[in-house]
Amino acid sequence: MALPNEHASLAEQIERLLSAGGPLPVVAAGDPVLRRPAAPYEGQLGPALLARFVEALRLTMHAAPGVGLAAPQVGVGLRIAVIEDPAPVPDEVRVTRGRVPQPFRVLVNPSYEATGPARAAFYEGCLSVPGYQAVVARHAEVRLRGEDEHGQAFDEEFTGWPARIVQHETDHLDGVLYLDRAETRSLASNQAMAELWAEPAPLQAARALGFDLPD
Template identity: 45%
Template sequence: MVGLLRPLSAAATLLLAPATPLTGSSVSASSVGGRRWRSVRADAGGGWLSGLLGGKGGGASTAMMVTPGTVKAGDPVLHEPAQEVAPGDVLSEKVQGVIDRMVDVMRRAPGVGLAAPQIGVPLRIIVLEDTQEYISYAPKKDIEAQDRRPFDLLVIINPKIKSTSKRTALFFEGCLSVDGYRAVVERHLDVEVSGLDRNGSTMKVRASGWQARILQHECDHLEGTLYVDKMVARTFRVVENLDLPLPTGCPQLGAR
């Protein structure tokens, strides 16, 4: 979801199915509900600590590093709405396997959130987790400004999200599917998400601050929306330039 926590060296691979090597990447094919899809995902090493969050919105210099196990911007699976998971399929080996792979990719990246389309699977599933260790890599002033607190792993199937207040905030975000870049995005500060957990039970999460931002970012993925579709365009930059001043006329970071 947003920013880097710390630089990562080696990377893990993960995949949906055996794939045929391409130049620096591979193609996987699978199906859900009778529909087949093909997705290109990178195999190169590297990664950034928080496919979605950390520091002012970024962190260490990692531009152009590729997060293994994730498909990248331009792949159709990231730009089309995902399909709902039938309640009766939640406990199936296929869906549980997708969830396990998502958690593995998110943690190996490492990141704080991931949506199923990011591993090439067009299903409405998100996972998110923010730990005290991840948060410790961000400057204290940014942690306070972002209202960032640790929370345990959440797996949400068929999430439905709504804002619960009119409060918003602007901060930098990044994405494991758009490696090496950041941009400012305005998000609601308070949301409620309902859906199913990985056991098929109904669940509801009320969140604020940074956790609310992660939930919005991940739910956007399920609609085929990337953060760059919502960004303040003139703030878009490579990670190395994250700390440079915002252009004249851009909104200031923080709550509004």
């Protein structure tokens, strides 16, 4: 549990971040905050400051744009993340990737576990690793536990692309970047993705670049 002066220091850090207004600066890979496990949220910010911080995370996620953002990505080492995915994709992509709309949600102290053996591999990107994407094999189904911003506990199962999103964001809170789990031979610039590997599943990329996909 954090000491009172640590609470004050953290609150002051967030007040400074919020004072500029608008989207928050997103921290890029190489910053140590992305590699440290985030501290559990235990009321360090108080309800009003937490609500302002959550709204700033939401604004920053929308502006990026992205479908998720974790507090360490804006330099704050707390186990808080937000997700939201309107899923504006063609039907073929929606079906292949299991990408369905997700409403805005706040994840406080989340943790996940696989609920089945299946894994799915798709290209994935990250706001903290701008300009690149890589194929990551993740659990196709997970059970996510945690709380919302009001302290209400949740225990839910996610499948398809929503399962990928919650794994990606929860990993951030453990100091893990998607590159740690990626097929390194699949790494591609956004330009290469647009020109070569825009298919719903990375089958052609696997053959051309020489990496394996899960069965």
